[in-house]
Amino acid sequence: MKSIKYQIIALFFISVLSLGFVACDKDDDSTAKPVITLTEVGHENSKTATAGDDMHLEADIVAEGLIARIDIEIHLEEGGDYEIELSYTDGKYIGVRNTEFHEHIDIPADAPAGEYHLHFTVTDKAGQQTTVESDVNIVASEE
Ligand SMILES: [Zn+2]
Ligand SMILES: [Zn+2]
Numbered sequence: 001m002k003s004i005k006y007q008i009i010a011l012f013f014i015s016v017l018s019l020g021f022v023a024c025d026k027d028d029d030s031t032a033k034p035v036i037t038l039t040e041v042g043h044e045n046s047k048t049a050t051a052g053d054d055m056h057l058e059a060d061i062v063a064e065g066l067i068a069r070i071d072i073e074i075h076l077e078e079g080g081d082y083e084i085e086l087s088y089t090d091g092k093y094i095g096v097r098n099t100e101f102h103e104h105i106d107i108p109a110d111a112p113a114g115e116y117h118l119h120f121t122v123t124d125k126a127g128q129q130t131t132v133e134s135d136v137n138i139v140a141s142e143e
Contacts, residue, residue, distance in 0.1 A: 034063040034122040034130040041118060041134045052109035052141040057120075059101040059132075065124030066095055072105065074136060077115040084111070095125075113140040 040058040042048045049055035061067060070093055075083035086105060093099050116138050121131040 031065040031124070031126055031128070033128045034061060034065070034067070034124050036061050036120060036122055036130055036132045038120060038132050038134055041136055047135055048137045048139060049105075049107045050139050050141055051107050051111040051113060054104035054106050055136070057101070057103050057105055059120060061093070061099050061101055061122055063097055063122060063124045065126040065128060066097055067093055067099065067122060068125045068127075069094065069123045070101065071119075071121040071123070073119045073121075074105070074116050075119075076112060077117050077135075079114060080112060082112055084108070107138060109141065111138055113138055 037060040038058075039045070039060060040056060043056050057072075061070075068089075070088040072086040073083060074085075075081070084105070084107065088094065093101060114137075116136040118134045118136050119131055120133070121129055123129045
């Protein structure tokens with residue numbers, strides 16, 4: 001009787017252990033979502049841009065699942081629905097794991113001056129998305 005009892009307990013522990021291993025394997029298979037660090041919005045991270053000029057934009061991107069696309073949206077916070085939209089779907093940032101994004105975004109001369117909100121979204125090849133946000137102040141050109 002005693003040995004049967006021990007066998008049942010042993011079987012119980014074996015099944016708990018194997019369930020545990022299955023769960024761990026599943027975790028290892030999942031790919032981390034993209035990680036974005038906005039390092040500079042505007043010259044020297046001034047968070048300011050000038051209408052009719054371009055805006056320096058830098059970000060560090062780590063995407064375990066490889067970058068599939070980058071979308072940038074800069075919209076007026078108040079007083080209208082003016083927005084600037086940009087997408088990168090090919091070129092040097094696409095298909096890589098680690099990159100330093102550095103672009104000069106054209107701010108149209110007709111962009112109304114004011115407080116804007118920037119959304120920077122990275123989508124990986126598994127369809128996982130991460131968005132980071134920042135405030136940007138667009139000032140009228142001095143001419
Ligand atoms: Zn630059
Ligand atoms: Zn927004």
